[in-house]
Amino acid sequence: MMIIDGRNNFGKQLLIDCRGRTKYSFAMRNRINQKEKLMFNSKVTFDYEPVNESIYTFEHPLVIKQTDQFINKTKDKEIFKPINAIKNKNKKKTALVVSECWHRFSELMPVLLCYAAYKVKSNLLRHYIIQVPFEELGMRNANEIHHVLFADAQKLMNIGRVKVKNKIKSLVFLEKSFHQNDDDDNYTLGLLLGLEIPGQENIKTILDCMSFDELVAKRLSKTKFFQIHQSIEIEHIRLNTSNFLRFCKKREQKKEFMRGFENGLLFWEKFWLEVALLCE
Ligand SMILES: [Fe+2]
Numbered sequence: 001m002m003i004i005d006g007r008n009n010f011g012k013q014l015l016i017d018c019r020g021r022t023k024y025s026f027a028m029r030n031r032i033n034q035k036e037k038l039m040f041n042s043k044v045t046f047d048y049e050p051v052n053e054s055i056y057t058f059e060h061p062l063v064i065k066q067t068d069q070f071i072n073k074t075k076d077k078e079i080f081k082p083i084n085a086i087k088n089k090n091k092k093k094t095a096l097v098v099s100e101c102w103h104r105f106s107e108l109m110p111v112l113l114c115y116a117a118y119k120v121k122s123n124l125l126r127h128y129i130i131q132v133p134f135e136e137l138g139m140r141n142a143n144e145i146h147h148v149l150f151a152d153a154q155k156l157m158n159i160g161r162v163k164v165k166n167k168i169k170s171l172v173f174l175e176k177s178f179h180q181n182d183d184d185d186n187y188t189l190g191l192l193l194g195l196e197i198p199g200q201e202n203i204k205t206i207l208d209c210m211s212f213d214e215l216v217a218k219r220l221s222k223t224k225f226f227q228i229h230q231s232i233e234i235e236h237i238r239l240n241t242s243n244f245l246r247f248c249k250k251r252e253q254k255k256e257f258m259r260g261f262e263n264g265l266l267f268w269e270k271f272w273l274e275v276a277l278l279c280e
Contacts, residue, residue: 048228049139050235051131056242067241070261074197079268080205082276091212094279096162098209099154101275104168106147110136112178116192120185128243129192132236149225156219157210164278170270177263181256186248190257193240194264199233205272 056063087094113133117126138144154161181187207226211217220226248257 048232051128051239053239053242056238056245058238062245063238063241066245067237070193070197070237070241073261074265077265077269079198079265079272080201082273083205083209083279086276086279087209090279092159093162095157095210095212095216096159097164097278098206098275099150099157100162100164101168101271101278102206103147103150103154104164104171105271106136106150108171108174109133109147110145112175113192115178116188119182120188122185125185125189125243125247128239128246129188131239132192132196135232144224146225146228149223149228153220153223153225154210156223157212157216159212168271168274170267170274173270174267177260177267180263181260184256186253186256187260189240189243189247190260190262191264192260193237193244193257194261195267196233196236196240197261197264198268199236200230202268203229203233 083098087098110133113129113136117129117133120126120129136146138146138148177191178188203226207217207220210220244254244257248254
């Protein structure tokens with residue numbers, strides 16, 4: 001089940017996703033910890049340690065309500081409409097273009113996320129931001145830097161690579177977005193959530209686009225890159241939503257957070273439109 005497709009109870013979906021439908025009430029009764037939930041969703045065992053959270057857990061009513069609101073705002077943008085309209089026209093070209101653009105995005109992300117962690121004004125904020133770039137950079141394993149894992153998956157398509165023009169404009173827009181409002185931490189937190197919120201749909205879409213035949217689909221879905229990302233995006237959304245709840249209490253702070261969030265979504269609209277046009 002993809003979270004982004006649902007407008008209903010996000011918290012319930014999280015638990016269903018992570019524990020399986022029949023385990024939902026068990027999860028509620030036993031208040032299983034975050035790590036256990038995330039591991040349950042993974043077909044492979046990987047050494048994943050989320051941030052410790054004692055307040056804004058998956059079950060917290062404010063996390064559930066707030067995430068629903070953010071997801072509904074995201075769904076209204078129809079970010080994936082252009083790529084969905086074109087992805088089946090020339091499957092091999094789509095696979096080549098999408099994977100090349102995603103590789104560029106994936107290579108850039110740790111740079112921008114580390115910059116976000118650098119520029120905020122407190123170590124407490126930095127603590128909650130640094131988790132995601134730490135994961136992107138392979139956590140404690142240099143062989144698991146995400147953009148390298150992605151390149152490994154890309155090779156399994158076995159159709160070479162395509163040259164995409166030097167500058168992907170939407171990525172330039174994203175870099176600029178990170179340098180805007182440098183003195184406002186609320187904006188930065190909002191931008192980070194905007195980047196994370198379509199995470200699961202992003203992973204589903206790149207897997208779909210790269211899977212130009214059944215054999216490749218099978219190979220790709222077994223890769224560490226896809227296994228990890230099918231499991232952890234859900235925690236990234238919770239983490240970034242908890243940043244909103246924890247740090248943005250005043251009206252002005254919320255307003256700035258939403259400015260960042262909207263810019264994150266605007267990036268995704270631009271990115272998927274640009275990728276779709278390159279696939280034509
Ligand atoms: Fe990643």
